[in-house]
Amino acid sequence: MFIGDDDDWEDRNVAPVWITNEETGYTNKLNHQMDHVWDGFYTGQLHKQQYSAQLETKGNYSIEYTSTPFKNMRYHMRANRGLIKLRV
Numbered sequence: 001m002f003i004g005d006d007d008d009w010e011d012r013n014v015a016p017v018w019i020t021n022e023e024t025g026y027t028n029k030l031n032h033q034m035d036h037v038w039d040g041f042y043t044g045q046l047h048k049q050q051y052s053a054q055l056e057t058k059g060n061y062s063i064e065y066t067s068t069p070f071k072n073m074r075y076h077m078r079a080n081r082g083l084i085k086l087r088v
Helices: none
Strands: 002-004 017-021 026-030 060-065 073-075 085-087
Touching: none
Parallel strands: 060 085
Antiparallel strands: 002 073, 017 026, 017 060
Protein backbone atom coordinates (compact mmCIF):
# COMPACT_ATOMS: atom_id res chain seq x y z
CA MET A 1 0.00 0.00 0.00
CA PHE A 2 1.21 3.51 -0.67
CA ILE A 3 -0.28 6.91 0.14
CA GLY A 4 0.49 10.47 -0.99
CA ASP A 5 1.22 12.82 1.91
CA ASP A 6 1.79 16.22 0.25
CA ASP A 7 -0.41 19.20 1.16
CA ASP A 8 -2.35 18.84 -2.11
CA TRP A 9 -3.08 15.13 -1.66
CA GLU A 10 -6.84 15.62 -2.13
CA ASP A 11 -6.67 17.85 -5.21
CA ARG A 12 -3.90 16.25 -7.24
CA ASN A 13 -4.16 13.09 -9.27
CA VAL A 14 -1.20 10.85 -10.12
CA ALA A 15 -3.34 7.91 -11.32
CA PRO A 16 -3.15 5.55 -12.99
CA VAL A 17 -0.07 4.04 -11.41
CA TRP A 18 1.68 1.02 -12.95
CA ILE A 19 3.38 -1.68 -10.87
CA THR A 20 5.52 -4.15 -12.81
CA ASN A 21 7.93 -6.99 -12.14
CA GLU A 22 9.85 -7.97 -15.28
CA GLU A 23 11.19 -11.19 -13.71
CA THR A 24 7.74 -12.65 -13.01
CA GLY A 25 5.74 -10.86 -15.73
CA TYR A 26 3.52 -9.13 -13.14
CA THR A 27 1.79 -5.95 -14.37
CA ASN A 28 -0.93 -4.07 -12.50
CA LYS A 29 -2.60 -0.74 -13.31
CA LEU A 30 -3.90 0.97 -10.15
CA ASN A 31 -6.29 3.85 -9.60
CA HIS A 32 -6.78 5.76 -6.35
CA GLN A 33 -9.62 5.22 -3.90
CA MET A 34 -13.11 6.62 -4.53
CA ASP A 35 -14.20 10.12 -3.58
CA HIS A 36 -14.33 10.30 0.20
CA VAL A 37 -16.57 13.32 0.80
CA TRP A 38 -20.27 13.95 0.29
CA ASP A 39 -21.46 17.38 -0.87
CA GLY A 40 -25.13 16.71 -0.16
CA PHE A 41 -26.23 15.88 -3.70
CA TYR A 42 -23.24 14.02 -5.14
CA THR A 43 -19.80 12.85 -4.12
CA GLY A 44 -17.08 15.48 -4.10
CA GLN A 45 -14.14 15.68 -6.44
CA LEU A 46 -11.56 15.14 -3.69
CA HIS A 47 -9.66 11.85 -3.75
CA LYS A 48 -7.50 10.12 -1.21
CA GLN A 49 -4.30 9.27 -3.06
CA GLN A 50 -4.04 5.75 -1.67
CA TYR A 51 -3.17 2.68 -3.73
CA SER A 52 -3.27 -1.01 -2.80
CA ALA A 53 -1.91 -4.05 -4.61
CA GLN A 54 -1.19 -7.68 -3.82
CA LEU A 55 2.36 -8.64 -4.71
CA GLU A 56 4.39 -11.81 -4.61
CA THR A 57 7.26 -11.16 -2.20
CA LYS A 58 9.91 -12.08 -4.72
CA GLY A 59 12.01 -10.03 -7.10
CA ASN A 60 12.26 -6.41 -8.19
CA TYR A 61 9.21 -4.20 -8.68
CA SER A 62 8.87 -0.83 -10.41
CA ILE A 63 6.21 1.79 -9.70
CA GLU A 64 5.57 4.23 -12.54
CA TYR A 65 3.35 7.28 -12.02
CA THR A 66 1.58 8.85 -15.00
CA SER A 67 2.29 12.33 -13.62
CA THR A 68 4.73 13.86 -11.13
CA PRO A 69 4.69 11.73 -7.97
CA PHE A 70 4.18 13.23 -4.55
CA LYS A 71 7.29 14.45 -2.78
CA ASN A 72 6.15 12.73 0.42
CA MET A 73 4.89 9.18 0.06
CA ARG A 74 4.32 6.43 2.59
CA TYR A 75 4.96 2.85 1.47
CA HIS A 76 3.84 -0.09 3.57
CA MET A 77 4.15 -3.82 2.95
CA ARG A 78 2.76 -6.61 5.08
CA ALA A 79 4.22 -10.05 4.57
CA ASN A 80 5.05 -13.07 6.71
CA ARG A 81 8.10 -13.85 4.59
CA GLY A 82 9.90 -12.80 1.45
CA LEU A 83 11.58 -9.64 0.27
CA ILE A 84 11.21 -7.21 -2.63
CA LYS A 85 13.21 -4.35 -4.05
CA LEU A 86 11.13 -1.35 -5.12
CA ARG A 87 12.11 1.26 -7.71
CA VAL A 88 9.98 4.39 -8.17
